[in-house]
Amino acid sequence: MTTRSDVIADAPKPNDDTPHPAATLGGETKGTVEQLALLLFIVVPFLALLAAVPLAWGWGVSWLDLGLLVFFYFLGCHGVTIGFHRYFTHGSFKAKRPLRIALAIAGSLAVEGPLVRWVADHRRHHKFSDAEGDPHSPWRFGETLPALMKGLWWAHIGWMFDEERTPQEKYAPDLIRDGAIRAISRQFLYWTMLSLALPAVIGGLVTMSWWGAFTGFFWGSLVRVCLLHHVTWSINSICHAVGKRPFKSRDRSGNVWWLAVLSCGESWHNLHHADPTSARHGVMRGQLDSSARIIRWFEMLGWAYDVRWPSRSRIDSRRNNDGDGSGRQKEAAEAA
Structure with a gap:
C-alpha cells in the first residue's frame, strides 16, 4: 500500500524550496463566512438543477447551451481526475511544467476548492481510508442502516461543513513549496469567477443577446457545477458503500459502473484504493476510463512521462480471492 510519504517523495520537485505555511488559502478551521459561502455554492446550483427540468420542457435547451454544459463539465472533471487526483495527489505520472500549470488551472475551474486543500484532504483520506481520521467515510457512524444513511450524507456533503480542516503543511508540503502552484491555489476565488463567467460570455457573444448569456450561465455554469459536484461527491459516498470489490484494499472502496463515464473513470x-498510484483505474475489460486515455495522449505528445501504467502481473497480484465471486474475474484490459 502506498503511503502519503511515498506520494510526496514521488511528486514533481518544486522550484521554490522555501516553506510558506501561511501562504495557502484558509487556516486550520472553517469560519462562519466560509461555511455560508459553501452552503450558497451547494444550494444555488442544486436549485438550478431542479429548475432545469421544467425549463427544458417549456423552452427547450439549445445545442449551444448543451455544448457549453458538456465542454465545461468534462474540462473541469478531467482537471480534477487527472490533475488534482492522479497527478498532484498520487504522482501517477510526471508532467512538463506547462502541463503541470494547465492541470492546476483546469482542476480549479471545477469549483471544488483550492488545489492545495483538495490534495491535503485526499491524502488524509487515503491514510485513514474508512477508519478513524478519514475526513469523509460513509461508515463514520457505524454499520446499521440508520448509521449508514447518516454516514452517506456526511461523506457526500456534511464533512465539508466540519470546522476542523486538514493541515495543509502536513499533508501537502510539496505543493506549498511550489510558488506557481501555491499562487493558483490561493487564487481559487478568481478561477471560480472565471469558470462561472465563461459560459455566459460565450453564450452572449455567440447569440449576441442577453438571453443567450443567461441560458449559457444557467446550463454551462449552474447546472454544470451541480452535476459535477454531486458526481465527485458520489465517489466519497456511494463508491465507499456499494460496488464490486475485485481487488484487495484495506477499506470498503467499490467499483460503481454507472458512474464511470460521468466521473471520467474515477x-x-x-x-x-488497491493501487493508489496507478495512472489507470479502469483496468478490466469494458471499464471506460477517459482520464487514463488522456494521460496516454499526454505521454505520446511528450508532455507526460514516467507514467505508472499497471502491468498485468501487478493487477493480478492485487486480485481479491475472498470467494465473493468478484475476485474470480480474470480478464484485464491492456494498460491504457
Whole structure:
C-alpha cells in the first residue's frame, strides 16, 4: 500500500524550496463566512438543477447551451481526475511544467476548492481510508442502516461543513513549496469567477443577446457545477458503500459502473484504493476510463512521462480471492 510519504517523495520537485505555511488559502478551521459561502455554492446550483427540468420542457435547451454544459463539465472533471487526483495527489505520472500549470488551472475551474486543500484532504483520506481520521467515510457512524444513511450524507456533503480542516503543511508540503502552484491555489476565488463567467460570455457573444448569456450561465455554469459536484461527491459516498470489490484494499472502496463515464473513470474506485498510484483505474475489460486515455495522449505528445501504467502481473497480484465471486474475474484490459 502506498503511503502519503511515498506520494510526496514521488511528486514533481518544486522550484521554490522555501516553506510558506501561511501562504495557502484558509487556516486550520472553517469560519462562519466560509461555511455560508459553501452552503450558497451547494444550494444555488442544486436549485438550478431542479429548475432545469421544467425549463427544458417549456423552452427547450439549445445545442449551444448543451455544448457549453458538456465542454465545461468534462474540462473541469478531467482537471480534477487527472490533475488534482492522479497527478498532484498520487504522482501517477510526471508532467512538463506547462502541463503541470494547465492541470492546476483546469482542476480549479471545477469549483471544488483550492488545489492545495483538495490534495491535503485526499491524502488524509487515503491514510485513514474508512477508519478513524478519514475526513469523509460513509461508515463514520457505524454499520446499521440508520448509521449508514447518516454516514452517506456526511461523506457526500456534511464533512465539508466540519470546522476542523486538514493541515495543509502536513499533508501537502510539496505543493506549498511550489510558488506557481501555491499562487493558483490561493487564487481559487478568481478561477471560480472565471469558470462561472465563461459560459455566459460565450453564450452572449455567440447569440449576441442577453438571453443567450443567461441560458449559457444557467446550463454551462449552474447546472454544470451541480452535476459535477454531486458526481465527485458520489465517489466519497456511494463508491465507499456499494460496488464490486475485485481487488484487495484495506477499506470498503467499490467499483460503481454507472458512474464511470460521468466521473471520467474515477468510479473504478476499488482498483484505485488497491493501487493508489496507478495512472489507470479502469483496468478490466469494458471499464471506460477517459482520464487514463488522456494521460496516454499526454505521454505520446511528450508532455507526460514516467507514467505508472499497471502491468498485468501487478493487477493480478492485487486480485481479491475472498470467494465473493468478484475476485474470480480474470480478464484485464491492456494498460491504457
